[in-house]
Amino acid sequence: MQARGRAVAVLMPNHFDANLFRILRDCIIGGGGTILIVGFKEGEPLTDSERKEVFTIDIATEDLGLGDYDALVILDSSTPEEIKASKINLDLVLRSYEHQKVLGAVDRGVELLVAALGDLLGGREVTGPAESRIDLEATGSIYIGKSVVVDKYLITARTANDAEQFCQVLLDMLQTIGGIAA
Secondary structure (H helix, E strand, O other): OOOOOOEEEEEOOOOEOHHHHHHHHHHHHHOOOEEEEEEOOOOOEEEEOOOOOEEEOOEEHHHOOHHHOOEEEEOOEOOHHHHHOOHHHHHHHHHHHHOOOEEEEEHHHHHHHHHHHHHHHOOOEEOOOHHHHHHHHHOOOEEOOOOEEEEOOEEEEOOHHHHHHHHHHHHHHHHHHOOOOO
């Protein structure tokens, strides 16, 4: 199994894309890994963008330690401003990047990468939705118009429609890097 013993922390805001989350969850669990839903407050419910599904936060962002996860994935949301406005979320993304954790973002989740990393994305190859291209390029990153782009430990996906391909790349990367390390 590609992700056996690997933990993927998924930073989820309210009004997330439920289909995207299900694809990611099923892929990671199917690969033998575990999912940690990360958000503002442990035990707090999160509702999908259509207000049909509810998931519960497993661990608060501020309580997530580097040794708790192998990869951090930022999901698309209909309200990315909520998650970008949180210094705790920005710090988590920056800390993950600095410690070379696998860091992934899907669709408008790339906007949190821009907010948290800014110029650190300079020279890095990324993708994202068309409406995020200008913001990505403003950081000095190189926008590639592909479904999924990998640059070292950074994985970006253009849209939620690319979730399956994104997850397969994530699983391959998790298999390559080994287990949880701080």
